[in-house]
Amino acid sequence: MSFLKSLFRSRDAPKNITTGETYGLGSKWSWLTGGTASGKAVNERTAMQTSAVYACVRVLSESLAGLPIHVYERKGDGGKILRIDHPLYSILHDEPNTEMTSFVFRETLMSHLLLYGNAYAQVVRNGRGYPIALYPLLPDRVSVERSKRADIKGEIIYTYRTDKGEVKLRKGEILHVPGLGFDGLIGYSPIQMAKDAIGMTLAAEEYGSKFFANGATPGGVLEHPNTIKDIQRVKDSWNAEYQGPGNANKVAILEEGMKYHAIGIAPEQAQFLESRKFQIAEIARIFRVPLHMIGDLDKSSFSNITQQSLEFVMYTLNPWVRRWEDSLQSALLLPGEKNRFVIRFNVDGLLRGDYKSRMDGYAVGRQNGWLSANDIRALEKMNLIPAEEGGDLLLVNGNLMPLVSRMNAGMDNNGKEENSDGEVLELGE
Numbered sequence: 001m002s003f004l005k006s007l008f009r010s011r012d013a014p015k016n017i018t019t020g021e022t023y024g025l026g027s028k029w030s031w032l033t034g035g036t037a038s039g040k041a042v043n044e045r046t047a048m049q050t051s052a053v054y055a056c057v058r059v060l061s062e063s064l065a066g067l068p069i070h071v072y073e074r075k076g077d078g079g080k081i082l083r084i085d086h087p088l089y090s091i092l093h094d095e096p097n098t099e100m101t102s103f104v105f106r107e108t109l110m111s112h113l114l115l116y117g118n119a120y121a122q123v124v125r126n127g128r129g130y131p132i133a134l135y136p137l138l139p140d141r142v143s144v145e146r147s148k149r150a151d152i153k154g155e156i157i158y159t160y161r162t163d164k165g166e167v168k169l170r171k172g173e174i175l176h177v178p179g180l181g182f183d184g185l186i187g188y189s190p191i192q193m194a195k196d197a198i199g200m201t202l203a204a205e206e207y208g209s210k211f212f213a214n215g216a217t218p219g220g221v222l223e224h225p226n227t228i229k230d231i232q233r234v235k236d237s238w239n240a241e242y243q244g245p246g247n248a249n250k251v252a253i254l255e256e257g258m259k260y261h262a263i264g265i266a267p268e269q270a271q272f273l274e275s276r277k278f279q280i281a282e283i284a285r286i287f288r289v290p291l292h293m294i295g296d297l298d299k300s301s302f303s304n305i306t307q308q309s310l311e312f313v314m315y316t317l318n319p320w321v322r323r324w325e326d327s328l329q330s331a332l333l334l335p336g337e338k339n340r341f342v343i344r345f346n347v348d349g350l351l352r353g354d355y356k357s358r359m360d361g362y363a364v365g366r367q368n369g370w371l372s373a374n375d376i377r378a379l380e381k382m383n384l385i386p387a388e389e390g391g392d393l394l395l396v397n398g399n400l401m402p403l404v405s406r407m408n409a410g411m412d413n414n415g416k417e418e419n420s421d422g423e424v425l426e427l428g429e
Contacts, residue, residue, distance in 0.1 A: 008068065008204045040202040043197040044115040044140070050201045052280045053191075055294035056287035057114045063317055064324070065107035068346040069093055080342065088332055092343065096121075096134035105134065110320070114287065117179040117187035120158070122169065123331060131332050134175060146188055156185070158195045177327040194286045201279040210277070225258075288316045313350045321345045348379070369396035 040046075047053045071089045072080035083089065096105040109119040116139035124133040141161045146154050158169040158176070179187030191198065277296075284291050290308040291299070328343045358380075365371030374384045374391040385391030 040199040040206070042191065042199045042202065044189065044191050045200065047115065047191045047195075047198050050198060050205065050283070052201065052283035052294060053198060056284060056289045057111050059289055059293050060114055060287065060317070061107045061110040062069070062318065063350075064110045064320055064345075065105075066102045067108075067321070067350075068104070070199075070344055070346065071341050072344060073340055074342065081342065086341065087132075088343070091131060091134060092328070092332075098133075105136065106324075108136050112136070113177055113179055113187070113323075115189065115191055116140065117189040118142070119175075119177040120160075121175040122160075123171075123175055129334055137174075172331075175327065175331040177323055179323070190286055194283075195220050197279065197282045197286065201276075201283065204276050204279060311349060313347055317347065317350070321347060366395065367397055369394045 048057065049256050070085040071083050071092065072085045073086075074080050086095075092102060096102060100108075105121075109121060113119040118139050120137040120139060120142050122135045122137055124135070126132050137160055143159045143161075145157055145159070147157045152170075156171050158171075158174045159168045160169060178185065179190070181187040256264055270336050277298075280294070280296055281291060284294060284296075290305075290312050291297075292305050292308060293312065325343055325345060329338065329341075332343070333341055362371060362376045362379075366373075366376065372392050372394050374387075377384055377391075
């Protein structure tokens with residue numbers, strides 16, 4: 001019996017894998033636990049002080065926030081129709097609450113997801129259970145655990161810490177978009193997982209700042225032939241005259257036989273610039289963002305930028321979109337609606353390519369009968385042509401017909417085929 005109890009024991013509480021503690025404490029105490037080998041403390045806020053992290057977070061947040069989001073109803077034939085009359089449509093597409101637009105709401109939650117590994121929003125519902133508002137919650141104030149109450153034992157409970165105390169929220173009251181994690185419930189912070197790489201970037205930036213603050217000249221030693229009685233006075237006098245960017249390249253005047261010996265290492269010798277470039281690529285690798293999208297164009301050209309932009313949508317943005325869609329459907333649709341309705345982002349606009357490529361694609365679809373004039377005009381955000389004027393008409397090239405029908409129509413009973421002039425040809429002629 002004890003063996004069965006251990007085998008079927010209740011599931012563990014969600015853990016923050018970066019600290020080993022129940023989720024929430026890692027972010028709260030990241031100022032203490034965010035030490036790195038470079039000596040720089042790294043947490044979700046200090047990481048945003050690096051230009052590469054800020055650029056990656058901004059690119060991904062704005063890209064997802066700018067995508068159209070719609071509610072569709074499934075049809076029996078496998079298709080779907082847009083349902084702008086669904087209660088969720090205006091919340092997701094226009095205003096999730098009275099204080100922010102849909103773009104700002106999704107941008108905020110996406111930045112939380114990229115920095116903390118989780119995004120949370122409180123779901124406010126009406127008496128019928130439909131969501132009427134969504135409010136973002138700060139991830140570093142949320143902790144997740146399993147309830148020990150007898151009536152809801154094992155259920156996930158979200159605790160939100162406010163200035164006035166703690167608020168307990170059940171699963172139906174929370175929209176939770178988790179990032180990559182080990183237990184499938186809680187994502188871990190990309191910043192904490194890659195804190196050494198980000199710490200090195202912070203250290204390199206600090207080194208460069210101090211280097212230029214000191215006048216962009218290497219440190220050195222002042223040698224005096226005799227004993228100096230007031231060392232501090234000499235040091236202060238030297239620094240006041242020659243330290244700082246405003247005093248760069250001044251000619252030093254040495255008295256009493258003093259000599260200056262430079263002992264610093266030039267940034268070129270320390271490969272300072274190369275190190276900074278590598279760290280930019282390292283951070284872009286963490287977020288899987290093409291370098292040209294964060295301003296590094298060293299190895300970019302017109303042709304490969306176009307391809308990289310498409311790969312960004314397919315391999316970087318699409319996984320995030322799927323996480324959002326699944327989480328929105330799970331948290332916001334009522335149990336009876338989940339088989340009827342779907343929530344989808346529209347990424348087609350990002351995949352359409354340049355104008356000429358789009359027109360060539362539309363021409364193929366139009367001539368082969370699987371795009372109507374209104375289908376094309378809708379994709380190009382143009383006014384539709386009324387159906388009675390042929391806007392929904394599907395056309396096909398006149399010289400195309402099924403192979404079987406052509407063979408039956410063009411052969412006589414003796415196995416001979418007629419050409420276009422009505423002449424009878426023997427097979428093989």
